[in-house]
Amino acid sequence: MATSRNDSLMKMEDSKEQISQTDWDTEQRKPEKKRSGVLNVVVSGLALFSDGYNAQIIGYMEPLFSVLYMDGMSSTIKSRLSNSYLIGEIFGMLFFGVLIDRIGRRTGIIAATAFLILGVVLATASHGKSQLGMFWMMIVARGIAGFGAGGEYPVCATSATEAADETIDLRKRRGFLVALTTDFAIDLGFVAAGLIALIVLACYSQQDSEGVWRVTFGLGIVLPISICFFRVRMVNSTQYQKHAIKSQYPYGLVLRRYWKPMLGTSMAWFCYDFVTYPFGLFSSTIIEQLNPNNTTFQNIGYGTVINCFYLPGCLIGGILMDRIGRKQNMTLGFMLWGIWGFILGAALHPIQSVFPLFIVMYGIFQALGEMGPGVSTFLCASESFPTPLRGHFLGFAAAVGKAGASIGTEVFTPIQNSFDTTAKGQQAVFLIGAAFTMVGGILSWFLIPDMSRELETEDSKFKAYLEENGYDISSYGEALVVNARAST
Incomplete structure (x- = not known):
């Protein structure tokens, strides 16, 4: 009896030592996990910064093309230069969204970066036997770059969201971290595009030159190439390794469970992009209409000033997401954005008579959009669904959001031109845009769920849901699949 009791006590002590050792190992790995999570977040932010730069720089160079290549540049070519990148993004978002769930985040990251670099290089080197031929090469190249840039959206947003779930400290700040990584990074790229365009123009003594657009295009590959080393060394997140589905996806079960948040996140993103993209593009047009004697240098400068208002909106939105919640911040932002839009639309004429006041009011309008749906769309679309999906x-x-951007860009110009005067057209555009933001707020509140801050919560619920409905979860998770292959 004494011997068996001693044996039991020894086993208990061994068990305690093993548990203590496991806890100690876990504690030791926490700083490493935190560093890895922060690094993944930073790299994702740098990637989307470069995407923002490459998306925006074409808008600043198009007036230059009109001067340098009068025979080849037309309204049709101008539209195709802008739309090729946008269409490429839509296909990239859909393709890489599936790819990173199927074969891993790291593979998607590398592939998206490769397409982006290839597209930017080809666009920079665009040439042809005629001006039209050169533009067609540029259109195709911009489409390839857009495909890679579109892939960065699901790649970076999922990577940042999952990386910010590695520790409790990161999880508490995930709203702010993801806001910095996604929308803030993209908007900072917009601002950088304007600043670099101004610097390069200044280097050419503000003279219209082919070197201006080739240099500004070429600088777009510096950052993607610089972060390639870090991206190749990145590993799939802990959540992905635990919950990846390597077999056939049960899409019927998935849609039955997630149709409502899918509709909510998609339509909210549609409403956001439907308004923000046209107004972002029209800012330079409105400035030109108010000050027709401005030079290209001045118009780019004013446009860059307006883009700077995006940045504080993103920071405030990131803080609010952690304080009041994701969908709450999105709804609040949509509503404030709409109210401000109605104010601008109703009092546009007296506001425009004081040009600095208009710049500030317009900038606040843009900032409110970024504060709410701008930052919240990424995180709501990440947290509302389980890791395998x-x-x-x-x-x-x-992709639905970018479709909204394309539609908004196409319809806002005819709406503005359908009125007797430019002033009335601008007023109508503001009022219609404000109405759409209100719709976005309503959709966000009723269709987007409040989710647990811990990703594992929904992942576990989804796994249990699949098991209850007869789905084979024996190979659920990347690690299980790897172990199974190793054992065979």
Whole structure:
């Protein structure tokens, strides 16, 4: 009896030592996990910064093309230069959204970067036997770059969201971290595009030259190439390794469970992009209409000033997401954005008579959009779905958003031109845009769920849901598949 009791006590002590050792190992790995999570977030932010730069720089160079290549540049070519990148993004979002769930985040990251670099290089080197031929090469190249840039949306947003779930400290700040990584990074790229365009123009003594657009285009590959080393060394997140589905996806079960958040996140993103993209493009047009004697240098400068208002909006939105909640911040932002839009639309004429006042009011209008849906769309589309499907749904929502951007860009110009005067057309555009933001707020509140801040919560619920409905979860998770292959 004494011997067996001693044996039991020894086993208990050994068990305690093993548990203590496991806890100690876990504690030791926490700083490493935190560093890895922060690094992944930073790299994702740098990637989307470069995407923002490459998306915006074409808008600043198009007036230059009109001067340098009068025979080849037309309204049709101008539209195709802008739309090729946008269409490429839509396909990239859908393709890479599925890819990163199927074969891993790291593979998607490398592939998206490769397409982006290839497209930017080809666009920079665009040439042809005629001006029209050169523009067609540029259009195709911009489409390739857009495909890679579109892939960065689901790749970076999922990576940042999952990286910010590695420790409790990161999880508490995930709203702010993801806001910095996604929308803030993209908007900072917009601002950088304007600043670099101004610097390069100044280097050419503000003279219209082919070197201006080739240099500004070429600088777009510096950052993607610089972060390639870090991206190649990145590993799939802990959540992905635990919950990846390597077999056939049960899409019927998935849609039955997630149709409502899918509709909510997609339509909210549609409403956001439907308004923000046209107004972002029209800012330079409105400035030109108010000050027709401005030079290209001045118009780019004013446009860059307006883009700077995006940045504080993103920071405030990131803080609010952690304080009041994701969908709450999105709804609040949509509503404030709409109210401010109605004010601008109703009092546009007296506001425009004081040009600095208009710049500030217009900038605040843009900032409110970034504060709410601008930062919240990424995180709501990431957290509303489980890890095995995060890329699918985030890519789909982002693609629907870009479709909204394309539609908004196409319809706002005819709306503005349908009125007797430019002033009335601008007023109508503001009022219609404000109405759409209100719709976005309503959709966000009623269709987007409040989710747990811990990703594992929904992942576990989804896994249990699949098991209850007869789905084979024996190979659920990347690690299980790897172990199974190793054992055979």
